[in-house]
Amino acid sequence: xxxxxxxxxxxxxxxxxxxxxxxxxxxxxxxxxxxxxxxxxxxxxxxxxxxxxxxxxxxxxxxxxxxxxxxxxxxxxxxxxxxxxxxxxxxxxxxxxxxxxxxxxxxxxxxxxxxxxxxxxxxxxxxxxxxxxxxxxxxxxxxxxxxxxxxxxxxxxxxxxxxxxxxxxxxxxxxxxxxxxxxxxxxxxxxxxxxxxxxxxxxxxxxxxxxxxxxxxxxxxxxxxxxxxxxxxxxxxxxxxxxxxxxxxxxxxxxxxxxxxxxxxxxxxxxxxxxxxxxxxxxxxxxxxxxxxxxxxxxxxxxxxxxxxxxxxxxxx
Amino acid sequence: xxxxxxxxxxxxxxxxxxxxxxxxxxxxxxxxxxxxxxxxxxxxxxxxxxxxxxxxxxxxxxxxxxxxxxxxxxxxxxxxxxxxxxxxxxxxxxxxxxxxxxxxxxxxxxxxxxxxxxxxxxxxxxxxxxxxxxxxxxxxxxxxxxxxxxxxxxxxxxxxxxxxxxxxxxxxxxxxxxxxxxxxxxxxxxxxxxxxxxxxxxxxxxxxxxxxxxxxxxxxxxxxxxxxxxxxxxxxxxxxxxxxxxxxxxxxxxxxxxxxxxxxxxxxxxxxxxxxxxxxxxxxxxxxxxxxxxxxxxxxxxxxxxxxxxxxxxxxx
Numbered sequence: 248x249x250x251x252x253x254x255x256x257x258x259x260x261x262x263x264x265x266x267x268x269x270x271x272x273x274x275x276x277x278x279x280x281x282x283x284x285x286x287x288x289x290x291x292x293x294x295x296x297x298x299x300x301x302x303x304x305x306x307x308x309x310x311x312x313x314x315x316x317x318x319x320x321x322x323x324x325x326x327x328x329x330x331x332x333x334x335x336x337x338x339x340x341x342x343x344x345x346x347x348x349x350x351x352x353x354x355x356x357x358x359x360x361x362x363x364x365x366x367x368x369x370x371x372x373x374x375x376x377x378x379x380x381x382x383x384x385x386x387x388x389x390x391x392x393x394x395x396x397x398x399x400x401x402x403x404x405x406x407x408x409x410x411x412x413x414x415x416x417x418x419x420x421x422x423x424x425x426x427x428x429x430x431x432x433x434x435x436x437x438x439x440x441x442x443x444x445x446x447x448x449x450x451x452x453x454x455x456x457x458x459x460x461x462x463x464x465x466x467x468x469x470x471x472x473x474x475x476x477x478x479x480x481x482x483x484x485x486x487x488x489x490x491x492x493x494x495x496x497x498x499x500x501x502x503x504x505x506x507x508x509x510x511x512x513x514x515x516x517x518x519x520x521x522x523x524x525x526x527x528x529x530x531x532x533x534x535x536x537x538x539x540x541x542x543x544x545x546x547x548x549x550x551x552x553x554x555x556x557x558x559x560x561x562x563x564x
Numbered sequence: 565x566x567x568x569x570x571x572x573x574x575x576x577x578x579x580x581x582x583x584x585x586x587x588x589x590x591x592x593x594x595x596x597x598x599x600x601x602x603x604x605x606x607x608x609x610x611x612x613x614x615x616x617x618x619x620x621x622x623x624x625x626x627x628x629x630x631x632x633x634x635x636x637x638x639x640x641x642x643x644x645x646x647x648x649x650x651x652x653x654x655x656x657x658x659x660x661x662x663x664x665x666x667x668x669x670x671x672x673x674x675x676x677x678x679x680x681x682x683x684x685x686x687x688x689x690x691x692x693x694x695x696x697x698x699x700x701x702x703x704x705x706x707x708x709x710x711x712x713x714x715x716x717x718x719x720x721x722x723x724x725x726x727x728x729x730x731x732x733x734x735x736x737x738x739x740x741x742x743x744x745x746x747x748x749x750x751x752x753x754x755x756x757x758x759x760x761x762x763x764x765x766x767x768x769x770x771x772x773x774x775x776x777x778x779x780x781x782x783x784x785x786x787x788x789x790x791x792x793x794x795x796x797x798x799x800x801x802x803x804x805x806x807x808x809x810x811x812x813x814x815x816x817x818x819x820x821x822x823x824x825x826x827x828x829x830x831x832x833x834x835x836x837x838x839x840x841x842x843x844x845x846x847x848x849x850x851x852x853x854x855x856x857x858x859x860x861x862x863x864x865x866x867x868x869x870x871x872x873x874x875x876x877x878x879x880x881x
Contacts, residue, residue, distance in 0.1 A: 261851075265851060268714075269711060269714075382852075383849070383852035383853060383855065384855065385702065385705075385706045385709060385710070385855070385857075388702075388705065388706070388709050389702045389705070389706075391876075392702060392705050392873035392876055392877065393702070393869060393873050394586060394872075394873075394876070397585075397586075397869070516833050518838075518858070521835075532700070532869065534578075534582060534865040534866065534868065534869045535699075535700035535859065535860060535865065535866040535869035535870070536700065536859060536860040536863075536866060537859060537860075538700065538701065538702070538857070538858070538859040539856070539857070539858040539859060540855070540856070540857055541835070541855070541856040542852065542853060542854060542855040542856060543852060543853040543854075546853075548851040548852065549851065549852040549853060551851065552710060552714070552849065552851045552852035553852070555711075556709035556710050556711075559708075559709055559711070560709065
């Protein structure tokens with residue numbers, strides 16, 4: 248399939264680099280300030296080298312990638328809130344041209360889900376977004392296979408940075424600020440960790456999952472979620488939990504009409520209490536009991552694998 | 565979709581009972597000695613009640629179900645080895661009529677995989693068999709999505725009976741024979757537990773997984789697997805492991821060209837060391853690290869959910 252990849256960060260560049268090994272051709276690649284388009288296949292290595300050296304993937308205007316030749320547009324620009332731009336506009340442009348849209352960007356499907364689905368309904372293209380929930384973990388594909396109406400609840404650990412911090416605090420008896428600084432040094436936390444430690448990133452994933460499980464009966468946005476982060480979890484709380492064979496994790500929950508993210512007390516060896524940057528999702532199914540799906544929730548090639556799994560499910564043009 | 569369900573045991577009857585809730589119609593239902601066929605939809609409740617009371621689902625000959633009107637044949641008769649009959653014959657009949665075949669029966673895809681794939685290649689129908697590996701756990705769907713060529717190894721606990729016995733032996737300090745008798749009383753182990761405790765059932769699942777991962781480059785049968793069961797695991801070995809923070813589980817492994825099943829020593833709280841009748845599969849992916857998928861590996865509605873997930877992936881006729 249011919250892919251236009253929007254975004255040349257960790258995920259977008261991994262999609263572009265891996266596409267050929269999955270049988271696809273990158274016919275357009277765009278970043279925030281430039282693009283490169285070639286109907287016969289972009290020279291991905293050259294474009295990414297140019298990005299590293301000159302800050303731009305190509306000489307064309309950014310819109311050239313959206314307007315270029317492709318069967319599926321991969322939206323891998325950074326997640327933005329509220330109007331979810333420019334990601335939303337990219338998805339709209341693809342669908343209006345009857346092309347598929349595959350998202351790694353959470354914004355459009357967390358903040359403007361009903362609009363995305365309305366555009367899809369008018370299009371010959373489809374929208375998929377496995378990579379937006381749990382990175383490499385096959386969450387949305389499993390929901391689709393088992394039937395969103397057959398899943399009564401979902402909960403999980405959907406932010407590796409927050410989970411790494413809580414795991415380290417519990418294991419080493421260290422305070423939040425100390426472990427955060429360490430995580431930033433290691434590249435596990437960003438310089439501005441707000442999205443991760445305030446629970447916003449996990450909440451967006453839960454909102455997306457809630458939208459899928461609701462099957463159009465209602466739609467959710469971030470405003471529908473109760474969100475607590477981990478910045479107020481004292482080391483002493485983890486010590487007390489530990490003495491009792493328990494631990495604290497930042498858990499996202501989608502049950503009925505409720506979407507919540509917050510610190511929760513769990514048995515230390517509970518299935519849900521994965522460690523480090525690992526993510527996990529538990530699905531409560533109507534007929535098949537509980538499914539536990541865990542793996543890497545972030546990372547370039549990991550998230551790109553989920554994008555390419557989505558591409559694999561799309562009908563050929 | 566119109567389904568012919570072959571087999572009226574726990575899995576077949578669950579598929580028949582759940583089909584309508586997933587948007588499908590059962591147009592034929594067969595057991596080993598009879599069948600009922602109705603192009604407008606079989607009265608499933610009446611047929612299963614007749615089965616309970618009279619031992620037969622209907623008044624027609626068994627072949628009537630295979631020859632009846634349907635889009636997909638669900639093969640849920642008991643797993644048999646070697647020639648894998650009558651399951652293989654049912655799958656062949658469906659494919660020769662250009663119908664889809666969905667298997668819960670491991671025999672045809674463990675013992676005669678190349679023949680099944682050859683029949684599929686000549687047919688407009690497709691073959692799917694998610695339910696044969698790990699029951700409700702979405703193993704084969706995940707392999708398909710991520711690309712069988714992108715998965716370097718798989719390992720897991722693929723037999724709930726053996727895992728229940730080992731878990732109980734470790735937790736209670738009891739011997740094998742005692743726990744086996746208890747499991748038989750509870751219905752967790754069959755009167756003849758050979759398939760489960762000798763590792764054969766787990767090996768068939770590993771062989772199927774190996775066939776999928778090999779993508780036709782070679783095929784495997786049970787004869788290619790090294791198989792050790794749990795009948796010789798002494799309680800004292802579990803005690804020694806326990807003193808060292810470890811435990812013993814029956815692990816199936818598919819790595820490169822090797823298929824093995826046998827008791828293995830694991831850290832007590834390893835991801836792989838699930839307890840009770842739970843099953844787990846770990847996939848080592850090329851680009852996305854390790855995925856852990858766990859859930860119920862057996863049971864009527866659980867396995868039927870996997871069958872219906874397969875049906876959901878089939879193209880409409």
